[in-house]
Amino acid sequence: MTTSIKQLPDIEQVLSGNGACGGCPATMALRIVGKALGPNAIMLLTPSCSVASMGMTPRLGYNWPCINICFATAGSSASGITHALEIMQEKGRLQGELPTVFTWVGDGGTYDIGFQALSAAAERNDNMIFFCYNNEAYSNTGVQRSGATPRGSYTTTTPSGKRQQKKNMALLMLEHNIPYVATATVAYPGDLYDKVAKAKSISGMKYIEILAPCYLGWQFDMPETVQMSRMAVRSGAWLLWEAENGKISFNKPSASIINGKKDAAPVDEYLMKQGRFNRLLKGPDAAQRIAEIQGDIDREIAFMRERAQITI
Amino acid sequence: MGKILMKGNEALAEGALIAGCQGFFGYPITPSSEIAEYMARKFPQLGGIFLQAESELAAINMVYGAAATGARVMTASSGPGISLKQEGISFIAEAELPCLIVNISRGGPGLGGIQPAQSDYFQATRGGGHGDYRLIVLAPSSVQEMMDYAIEGFDLADRYRIPVMLMAEGTLGQMMEPIYVREPVKPAIEKPWATTGCAGRSPNIINTLHLSPEVLEHRNQHLQRKYDQLQANESRAETFMTDDADLILVAFGLMSRVVKKAVIEARKQGIKVGLIRPITLWPFPDAIIKEAAEKAQMFLSVEISMGQMIEDIRLAVDGAVPVDFYGRIGIIPNPEEIYSEIIRIAEREGF
Numbered sequence: 001m002t003t004s005i006k007q008l009p010d011i012e013q014v015l016s017g018n019g020a021c022g023g024c025p026a027t028m029a030l031r032i033v034g035k036a037l038g039p040n041a042i043m044l045l046t047p048s049c050s051v052a053s054m055g056m057t058p059r060l061g062y063n064w065p066c067i068n069i070c071f072a073t074a075g076s077s078a079s080g081i082t083h084a085l086e087i088m089q090e091k092g093r094l095q096g097e098l099p100t101v102f103t104w105v106g107d108g109g110t111y112d113i114g115f116q117a118l119s120a121a122a123e124r125n126d127n128m129i130f131f132c133y134n135n136e137a138y139s140n141t142g143v144q145r146s147g148a149t150p151r152g153s154y155t156t157t158t159p160s161g162k163r164q165q166k167k168n169m170a171l172l173m174l175e176h177n178i179p180y181v182a183t184a185t186v187a188y189p190g191d192l193y194d195k196v197a198k199a200k201s202i203s204g205m206k207y208i209e210i211l212a213p214c215y216l217g218w219q220f221d222m223p224e225t226v227q228m229s230r231m232a233v234r235s236g237a238w239l240l241w242e243a244e245n246g247k248i249s250f251n252k253p254s255a256s257i258i259n260g261k262k263d264a265a266p267v268d269e270y271l272m273k274q275g276r277f278n279r280l281l282k283g284p285d286a287a288q289r290i291a292e293i294q295g296d297i298d299r300e301i302a303f304m305r306e307r308a309q310i311t312i
Numbered sequence: 313m314g315k316i317l318m319k320g321n322e323a324l325a326e327g328a329l330i331a332g333c334q335g336f337f338g339y340p341i342t343p344s345s346e347i348a349e350y351m352a353r354k355f356p357q358l359g360g361i362f363l364q365a366e367s368e369l370a371a372i373n374m375v376y377g378a379a380a381t382g383a384r385v386m387t388a389s390s391g392p393g394i395s396l397k398q399e400g401i402s403f404i405a406e407a408e409l410p411c412l413i414v415n416i417s418r419g420g421p422g423l424g425g426i427q428p429a430q431s432d433y434f435q436a437t438r439g440g441g442h443g444d445y446r447l448i449v450l451a452p453s454s455v456q457e458m459m460d461y462a463i464e465g466f467d468l469a470d471r472y473r474i475p476v477m478l479m480a481e482g483t484l485g486q487m488m489e490p491i492y493v494r495e496p497v498k499p500a501i502e503k504p505w506a507t508t509g510c511a512g513r514s515p516n517i518i519n520t521l522h523l524s525p526e527v528l529e530h531r532n533q534h535l536q537r538k539y540d541q542l543q544a545n546e547s548r549a550e551t552f553m554t555d556d557a558d559l560i561l562v563a564f565g566l567m568s569r570v571v572k573k574a575v576i577e578a579r580k581q582g583i584k585v586g587l588i589r590p591i592t593l594w595p596f597p598d599a600i601i602k603e604a605a606e607k608a609q610m611f612l613s614v615e616i617s618m619g620q621m622i623e624d625i626r627l628a629v630d631g632a633v634p635v636d637f638y639g640r641i642g643i644i645p646n647p648e649e650i651y652s653e654i655i656r657i658a659e660r661e662g663f
Contacts (some may be wrong), residue, residue, distance in 0.1 A: 044451070047392070047423055068423060071392070074369060113339070113367035141340040145364055156345070157352040159366045 002252070003190040008035050009079065018061025019053040023222040025186045025229065026050050028105065030062070033131065036196035039063065040236035041100040045076050046114065047071045048106035049140040049214075050133070065099075072113045075101040075121030078128040086127070100200055102129040108138045111147035111169050118207075122176035125204040129196070131232040132169065132207070135214035144218040150237070154276045154294045155217070161280045161289070165296050174243050175290045180204075182242035185211035187229035191251050195242055202244075211238045226274065229256075232287040236264030236297045237303055242296025248308035258305050267294045315490035320458045321346035321388075321416060322478065323491055327462030328386055329354060331518030332499045335361040335385035337374035339393060343482035344416035344425045345439040345564070347388040351456070368393040372400030372413075378456050379409035380518045382506030384466050384499060388414035389419075390433050390482065392423065395543040399539070401475060402441035410461065416485035419642045427642035430565060431617035437477050437594040438558040444532050448546065449478045449593040455489035456489045461591070463497055465623045468546065470501040473539060479593065481616065483644065497600060542595050549597035550589040553579060554604050557563040557586030559654065562601070562625050563614040564590045567644065571614050574650035582659045603630035606619070610634040610661060612653070616644055 008251040013034025026049055036173060043064040045051040051068055055061035069077040082101045088094040105114060112130035138144040138157050145155040145162050148169065152161045174181045180202050184192040192210065199206035213228035215221065220228055232238040233254060240251040249255075256262035268290060271277040283288055318326070325347045328336075336351040338344075348364065356364040378385040384457040389397065394415045404411060415436065419429035421483035436449045448468050450461045456479060457514075478487045507516045522528040552572055559585055563571040578585045588604060590597050600621035605611070610633055613622035619637045626635050636643065638653050657663070 051423070072369075072396070110341075111366075115366070141342050141345050142342040142349070144345065147366065156349040157340075157362070159353050159358065267483045 001184050003193050008032070008189065008193055011035050011038055013037070013039065013063045015061050015063055017055050017059065019055060020049070021216060021222070021226040024049070024053070025135065025214060025225050027053070028186045029133055029184075029192065029210045029212060030223070032192045033196050034063070036193050037102065037200060040097060041102055041174070042081055044069050044081070044101070044103040046074050046103070046105045046109040047077070047140070047215070048109060049135070050106070052140055060172050062106055071109055073117045074105045074109055074114050075117035075119070075130065075197055078103050078245070079121045079124065079126040079131070082127045099125065100129060102131055104133065105137060106138070106140070107132060107134040107148035108146045111167055116311050119176065120209070122173060122178050122205045127203055127205070128228070129199045129206045132209040134209055135212040135213045135217055135287045136166070137217045139214045139217040141278050150293065151290050152280065153294055154279055168210045168300065169209065170241075171304075174246065174248070176205070177246065178205040178207060179225060180206040180242070180244055181207045183211070183238070183240055184208060185229045185233060185238055185240070186213075187226045187233065188240065191240060198242075217276065218274055219279075229271065231265070231270045233291070235267045235270040236301050237267060237270060239301070241308075247311050248304070250308065257301060258308070264301065267297055283292060288302050313493065315492055318455055318459075318486050319346060319486065319488050320455045321485040322350050324458040324462045324485070325415060325477065325492065326353070326468075327459035328466070329358065330459070330465040330494050330657065331388065331463040331497050332384050333360065333386055333412070334383045335363070335378045337363050337371045337378065337385065339364055339365050339368050339371045339388050339389065341390045341393045342470065343418060343485050344388045344390045344411065346485070347414060347416070349437065357466060368396035369400065372404075373547065373618065374396035375411050375413075376400055376404050378406070379404065379411040380407070380507045382503035382508065383507055383609050384410075385468075386412035386414065386455070388415035388416065390416050391420050394432060394435065394571060398441035401447070402439070402443050403441070403443035403449065403520050404475045407518045408473040409468070409475065409502040410473055411475050412465045412469060413475055415477060415479045416482055417479060418482050419518040422602075425642055426482060428644055429616050429641050430481060430567065430568070431641060432479065433573070433593065433615070433617060433620035436477050437596065438624070445535060446542075446594055446615060448472070448474055448595070449541065450476065450478050450592050451591060452480050452484065452486035453565050453568050453589065455484070455487065456491040459491060459494060459612065462465045463494060466499070467497075470499060470503075474542075475523045475647060477566070501509070539595075546599045547595040547599065548593060549600045551600065551604070552587040552589070554588060554608070556584050557607075558584045558609045559612060559657060559661075560586045560588055560604055560608045561614055561650070561654070562588045562590070562621065563613045564593060564621065565606040567614055570644060570647050571620045571650055573647040576653050577647065578654045581655075583654060583663055585654055585658075593621070596624045596628065598628040599624060602630070605629045606651060609633055609663070610657065612657065613637050613639075614645065615639040615640055
């Protein structure tokens with residue numbers, strides 16, 4: 001059973017005094033992550049919204065020891081910390097349970113510039129949780145496209161809509177043969193909480209990607225973050241799944257879409273709620289553009305359904 | 313045509329297009345991103361290439377590849393991103409490929425902040441990456457010069473087969489001023505060295521690996537001769553009221569405009585003070601400074617850093633007169649501050 005929002009513990013690791021936008025999904029998600037991780041953890045932050053909004057240093061809005069690292073190297077710096085902790089424990093200089101080492105990185109720092117360091121850390125199976133909060137663009141620098149930006153989306157560097165499909169980053173991480181991979185989003189906090197709690201209990205590399213609808217980049221009304229997150233899942237544009245030791249299982253409500261019990265909602269409504277799509281859906285080619293986006297989603301659902309059948 | 317109001321970053325981007333730039337390869341970073349965004353809007357209409365790379369490393373190496381074909385191409389970034397590009401810049405310098413590299417600079421070290429700074433001076437003027445090489449470094453002080461130096465930068469790059477860096481404070485990238493838009497330039501320099509296929513001729517080779525020590529030394533001597541030539545012919549500076557000055561302030565970029573105002577105010581009080589504004593940070597205008605040092609009694613380097621250009625001023629002055637320093641970082645010193653510093657020095661030294 002998924003933990004309900006009412007059952008989440010009272011622990012607050014995200015404090016007042018951070019500078020995030022109202023309705024910021026990364027901050028919402030981090031709050032849930034904090035409840036699952038508790039205070040015995042070390043946080044790594046690459047240049048991103050979450051580092052720009054962490055508070056006016058030396059004060060910090062996150063109640064963990066934090067290290068602010070280079071954009072390209074979250075995987076490397078986390079590896080450094082985790083190896084140092086392990087050796088200190090081995091030499092008897094560190095007593096008790098080792099702190100959880102986790103990165104809090106945007107999609108640019110995961111899909112693009114940070115991929116090499118992440119891939120290498122995964123290949124070494126270094127002991128960390130790599131979180132990617134995915135707002136599908138470089139929101140912090142004024143919303144430029146990333147490898148996570150879906151086809152058809154406006155960004156300041158794709159003014160007529162991105163022409164390419166996004167990567168399936170979580171699946172790429174699964175193919176690194178790491179012990180745990182999961183996807184989540186803010187509309188399903190219990191699902192996210194359970195996945196983080198599970199990841200914390202597993203040794204080695206864990207990858208958790210959280211879809212983070214950003215009102216500024218996606219151009220919807222600030223209070224609608226959670227609604228947009230839910231619509232992404234119901235339309236199948238974002239699939240909730242997890243994989244322990246390579247075996248994929250889907251979580252509600254994505255499980256119903258995958259096993260055919262329920263159809264994914266047509267993508268139109270989801271797209272038309274967001275300025276990043278609907279501003280480009282006003283011309284005569286609107287139907288074709290929507291069909292392309294729908295085609296990407298349908299293909300991904302079909303592919304992941306088949307991929308989950310492989311259990312060796 | 314009359315003046316139009318433009319943002320510094322956009323004027324620079326438009327200047328590059330006026331110069332016939334055919335490709336932009338970049339990666340987002342504040343406060344330079346508007347250059348990439350401008351190119352993303354313009355190039356689809358003009359038929360050039362805008363490509364957002366997956367990293368700074370990728371962007372500069374795309375420039376390396378594209379410049380090897382002889383196309384006029386560029387990238388733009390800010391401090392941390394320029395640091396990431398350094399290996400590529402070293403390769404480009406040794407391969408002698410013309411290109412424009414823009415640093416809309418911010419405060420460091422580390423992630424630092426997006427506030428204005430000139431603390432990438434050493435990185436820009438000493439080569440930045442590994443090996444014995446230099447870049448031409450142009451420092452605009454106005455939005456008009458953002459456009460003009462972008463045009464001139466491409467020309468210098470082609471003429472000398474050298475990467476040219478245009479370095480401006482983030483504030484200059486972000487601020488708006490009325491400017492004259494220049495007429496389009498048609499690049500006229502032939503590039504017989506370009507790698508464009510070899511049908512009907514022998515292949516051109518772009519190479520930076522020299523296993524023979526003699527070839528390695530020869531290559532370095534060749535580059536050095538080019539740098540000597542640049543020092544002799546291309547160092548530039550603006551001088552203001554220096555002829556009879558006891559005290560000469562040296563400042564570049566946006567800082568020089570603030571200093572100029574303070575100089576004008578101090579002159580009203582009868583203090584003999586002047587300004588030298590290096591336009592080329594490399595080659596540094598040594599001769600102009602050296603000549604001024606024959607008459608002036610003191611220099612004051614004013615920088616938005618903890619003191620970097622001051623080393624070049626001291627080298628140029630060569631002990632003839634003392635060189636003092638005034639600088640802040642993240643905050644541009646205002647004219648009143650500089651004026652007070654001039655008064656303080658004038659009273660102390662009896663100017």
